[in-house]
Amino acid sequence: MLEKFLKRTEYTSYQDFVDNFEIIVPKNFNFAYDVVDEWARTNPDKEALCWTNDKGAHRNVSFGELKSISDKTASFFQSLGIGKGDMVMLVLKRNIEFWYAIIALHKIGAVAIPATHLLTDKDFIYRNNAASIKAIVATEEKTLIRHIDTSMPKSPTVQHRILVGENVPKGWVDFHKNVENAAPFKNPALVNDNDDTMLLYFTSGTTGLPKMVIHNFTYPLGHIVTAKFWHNLHAGSRHLTVADTGWAKAVWGKIYGQWIAGASIFIYDFDGRFAPDEMLAMLSKYKVTSFCAPPTIYRFMIREDLSKYDLSALEYCTTAGEALNPSVFDTFYEKTGIHIKEAFGQTETGAIIITFPWVRSKPGSMGVMNPMYDMKLVDYNGQAVEDGQEGEIVIDTSGGYPLGLFMKYYRDEALTTQVYHDQVYHTGDIAWRDEDGYYWFIGRTDDVIKSSGYRIGPFEVESALMTHPAVVECAITGVPDEIRGQIVKATIVLAEEYKPKAGNELILEIQEHVKKVTAPYKYPRVIEFVDALPKTISGKIRRKEIREKGNKR
Secondary structure, rough: HHHEEEOOOOOHHHHHHHHHHHHHHOOOOOHHHHHHHHHHHHHOOOOEEEEEEEEOOOEEEEEHHHHHHHHHHHHHHHHHOOOOOEEEEEEOOOOOHHHHHHHHHHOOOHEEEEEOOOHHHHHHHHHHHHHHHHHHHHHHOOHHHHHHOOOHHOOOOOOEEEEOOOOOOOOEEEEEHHHHOOOOOOOOHHHHHHHHEEEEOOOOOOOOOEEEEEEEEOOOOOOOOHHHHHHHOOOHHHHHHHHOOOOOOHHHOOOHHHHHOOOEEEEEOOOOOOHHHHHHHHHHOOOOOOOEOOHHHHHHHOOOOOOHHHOOOOOOEEEOOOOHHHHHHHHHHHHHHOOEEEEEEEEOOOOOEEEEEEEEOOOOOOEEEEEOOOOEEEEOOOEEEEOOOOEEEEEEEOOOOOOOOOOOEEOOOHHHHHEEEEEEEEEEEEEEEEEEEEEEEEEEEEEEEEEEEEEEOHHHHHHHHHHOOOOEEEEEEEEOOOOOOOEEEEEEEOOHHHHOOOOHHHHHHHHHHHHHHHHHHHHEEEEEEEEEOOEOOOOOHHHHHHHHHOOOO
């Protein structure tokens, strides 16, 4: 399959990759037809999905089965009048029906809007109206159904509520029954152009109302690099990305690039909070070969006795979503012999910076530039910065618009122009580059602390804190100070055994520890112990909320 889309599929070095990497973009590319159905035609028995849940259910789905079910699902959607350009929200957690539904929507040219089940009625009202959503496909969960139902009087564009489950409420349509009884699928004559909208994502909303990020039908091709050259997948791989389907990270690691690379996708469908012992048991039982998770997952996993689990099938581990603390990297390597390979990207992009297989990992570094993007670090005047200097990560599109970069913010020209102008996309993220070309994350432009003339990035201080055994999670923010302008504050979640010791003595111990690990001027002058950090529904730390609450010292 890769040969259809790459001029070359193998490279001897990073420089070879930079010099020769090229993706072939077909006219009117459609992932559902050109990848899923093509696998079904050439290798129908090939495993596409290996799905299990926390109740013991299990199912393997081949590409032949996937084509058949997605065809029926597409026919069902058509029977409801859903077609090209229509907006359909998918609130399906890790249910296997997510894959049937999103492929079906691609087949009819509709726009898929993956969303989290944690949304409230107000969230649904905002999203339904902002995107003119026509249909919602949701999993059977009482609270979720109630929120969707409550949003209906103020959501005039929503015509259909479709339930994946057994107990279908009044006003809802039965997904399984209608898919099973669907008429033979007739695919439209012209499903899409490459520039048509395929996906819409609402961002986490860490600084305001969620933005609507739209991607076109070539977006899956941008994730060839993600799967083949970051996850390091091959035809025998079984890959697990730990992400709810409501977030963009799911399509980074649970569908597009993985199937183009010929890998099987492993899905662990669990309810409730993440349990590291259960996740490790799944890796062992199902012989997962490639694993991708945010750093928080690794933080909890390394606290387990990994010798209890057979991880012999595990070949490769990756992380993204936030910067990886070096202490976690080192401990995981000591326990497994595997170097975690980091990457950086946004909902608006693919993976911009990657620790590729040809380059050695540097603990704490995001990696090196993905040659698919013409990426630069610039100062506040837009001028390129030297190695060792901090700058904003931007993408220059003057030489061509790269695969994977978003089209725009839907229905928000002003916001689009704010971040994309003069053929340059401004990510809003700050980093620095070392002499070897590795990039090191500093923080969001809003998160950088200015204290006594110093610019202090939160990540470096957080990394220093994470090397203290008392710290499970932490967030660094700035609080106003009459003398220094701002000072560093640490908000810390303590390990259970240290909670009884919370007090001035532990605060002084942690402060002294940070002074020894990083530059002394960066140590947190204010420390607050909390039970949990405020986070968005996608799990990202809400530093803005901490700043607003922490202006009183």
